[in-house]
Amino acid sequence: QQQVKQSPQSLIVQKGGISIINCAYENTAFDYFPWYQQFPGKGPALLIAIRPDVSEKKEGRFTISFNKSAKQFSLHIMDSQPGDSATYFCAASIEDITDKLIFGTGTRLQVFP
Amino acid sequence: SQTIHQWPATLVQPVGSPLSLECTVEGTSNPNLYWYRQAAGRGLQLLFYSVGIGQISSEVPQNLSASRPQDRQFILSSKKLLLSDSGFYLCAWRGGRLYNSPLHFGNGTRLTVT
Numbered sequence: 383q384q385q386v387k388q389s390p391q392s393l394i395v396q397k398g399g400i401s402i403i404n405c406a407y408e409n410t411a412f413d414y415f416p417w418y419q420q421f422p423g424k425g426p427a428l429l430i431a432i433r434p435d436v437s438e439k440k441e442g443r444f445t446i447s448f449n450k451s452a453k454q455f456s457l458h459i460m461d462s463q464p465g466d467s468a469t470y471f472c473a474a475s476i477e478d479i480t481d482k483l484i485f486g487t488g489t490r491l492q493v494f495p
Numbered sequence: 496s497q498t499i500h501q502w503p504a505t506l507v508q509p510v511g512s513p514l515s516l517e518c519t520v521e522g523t524s525n526p527n528l529y530w531y532r533q534a535a536g537r538g539l540q541l542l543f544y545s546v547g548i549g550q551i552s553s554e555v556p557q558n559l560s561a562s563r564p565q566d567r568q569f570i571l572s573s574k575k576l577l578l579s580d581s582g583f584y585l586c587a588w589r590g591g592r593l594y595n596s597p598l599h600f601g602n603g604t605r606l607t608v609t
């Protein structure tokens with residue numbers, strides 16, 4: 383119930399291509415869905431987030447698509463660049479006093495020139 | 496602005512030795528504090544969280560414990576380390592009562608138990 387399943391585990395994309403990472407959840411009480419980006423040796427940093435009352439959110443080259451009925455959400459990186467090479471985590475949380483974020487297992491993205 | 500400090504950056508400890516990792520947050524008050532562990536090539540596993548001084552909740556039964564002696568200080572400890580305790584430990588904070596605000600991570604401590 384508390385899991386967030388993420389795929390693929392790794393992704394190789396050519397520069398300029400589209401990177402797509404998918405996540406699925408079971409707990410319908412989740413009401414906040416962020417994506418985090420992590421470079422080697424660093425802590426993850428928030429990339430973009432969405433709430434279930436919208437189906438899509440775009441910030442620059444990064445877009446979250448959200449399908450509430452299917453309990454799935456995905457990250458799309460348009461015009462992927464070598465600098466986007468990092469590990470990406472989806473996450474979900476419930477709006478309560480604990481504010482715990484449950485993370486997916488991560489996707490290692492490599493963008494080749 | 497808010498910042499989070501976590502130290503040490505790297506640590507090599509023998510099996511059976513004690514552990515103390517410290518994390519402090521600046522520029523905010525009453526934050527929710529979290530300890531996550533990231534095993535090599537794995538996801539982020541929530542270990543402990545705290546919504547206030549002295550209030551600690553454990554997510555995973557294990558060889559570790561946490562304490563929050565001050566509002567913006569969070570400590571991860573172990574009395575006797577196991578090989579399986581190796582990993583990348585991340586402290587994080589989130590605005591208390593600002594539900595679903597961003598979670599901010601420190602730069603982590605790489606722990607190797609030998």
